[in-house]
Amino acid sequence: MSAARWPIVLAVVLTAILEVMDMTIVNVALPHIKAAFGLTSDQTVWIVTSYIVASVAVMPLTGFFVRRVGRRRLITSAILGFAGFSMLCGLSWSVGTLVLFRIGQGLCGAFLIPLSQSILFDAFPREKRGQAMAFFGLGVVVAPVFGPTLGALLTEYFSWRAVFYVNLPLAAFALMLIAGELEAEETRSLPVDWPGLALMLTAIGCLQMTLDLGETHDWFGSKLIQVTALSSAVAGVFFVARGWRKRDNIVDFSLLRDRSFAAANVAILGFGVSMFGAIAILPLFVQGLLDYPVLDAGYLFIPRGLAAGVSMVVTGAVLLKRIDARLLVVAGLGLTGLGNMLLSGLNLDAGFWDLGLPGVVTGFGMGLFFVPMSTLAFQNISSARQDEASGIYGVTRSIGSSIGVAILGWQVSERSQVHWALLGEELTATRQAVSQYLAPLGLTPTSPEGAAWLAQTLRAQSAMLAYQDAFLLAGLAAFAMIPAALVLQKPRPGAPAETAAA
Structure with a gap:
């Protein structure tokens, strides 16, 4: 790649960081936002949900909009819109305005990841795509890992509003680089498949709402969740059945007929469950x-972020040239699963490095997985269809992340109650072990202080066991994706992508 193209590389990595970091950096500030506006827990959930629903719903349309307005115009408009809505989020005067501006953020940010990925593929020759994905991975995978750290610093020393303002200088720098380097493209007028668009937005939007609101609304005990889940299922079935062989469908399903691309989407879905759910x-x-x-x-x-960054650089620059990419993917899934398994073995006395070292293991796994997986996923996709494929791949990753957050959050809540009931059966005033446990504290099971201490201990132990179950599930989710990785086609360095998947 020529030196003149490096500004574009830096620009698209910055745009990727903008989008994915915003998903995790805000989470740390939520308690402060809740206090500032006097919100309930349900209202706080919408601050996160509104962004994710808007982003996931329009991400598959990336290829369609590129053909209509051009890649340069779309990405510059998306960066400008994202920065503008970020500033408005920081200026929000009520929860209603904050949710509205978060929707705007999501709509604009949806295009940043797919466009960044496809631009990088074009900027690098085929034999250096591993390096391209290493750079891209630094934004997509490392940024959300560091997001909570940056969010904590900004919230602690400045204000919750700073987590939105931090996007502005990054967006300005990225926009300056892209405006000077990215060439304009020819566009063409395309008819809009309005029925397909409506079905897709309904299916994805309702699925995302089901996942994001399920835990706070008692899942299928809630009429709202029943309606959103049923609407998603019905719209999804009709969307796929209607568009599977439709040439002008709003999303090109023929891309999924490629074995590597289809298997990669399955693998990235499960990886999102494991990685983002645990995070x-x-x-x-x-x-x-x-x-x-x-x-x-x-x-x-x-430590997790540093390990992931080192792993991606080494994988893209060295390992991909010497080791079968499929074996690297399997190793990455294994380390990601192992790291989560190690977290499942912790207890209430866990120290910083008891928590940090499993993160290092997971971080190395993230780099080993992400770089070769992205390369294998697009090995048969022509340049003309990369934007479309990147949109599909991006929304699959996002849905996997949402499933992980929803399932592991539900696991913690549900299993806490199960363990409370099981442990509670053992904590009776007549059991000698209970009296022996309280004796060094100068308490008895029948005293008010002793009963309160037992209740506090019971809550803590029940929650600890629930978190162990959740981290174990995250580990198993990574291991479960290994068969999908083995389905991937063996990489063919000499095969021209332009002749494949046509």
């Missing part, structure tokens, strides 16, 4: 249960 519950675990200060909870992600 989502880890701050809750260390802050809510282990009583870590917000800054210490943020620092906990630094």
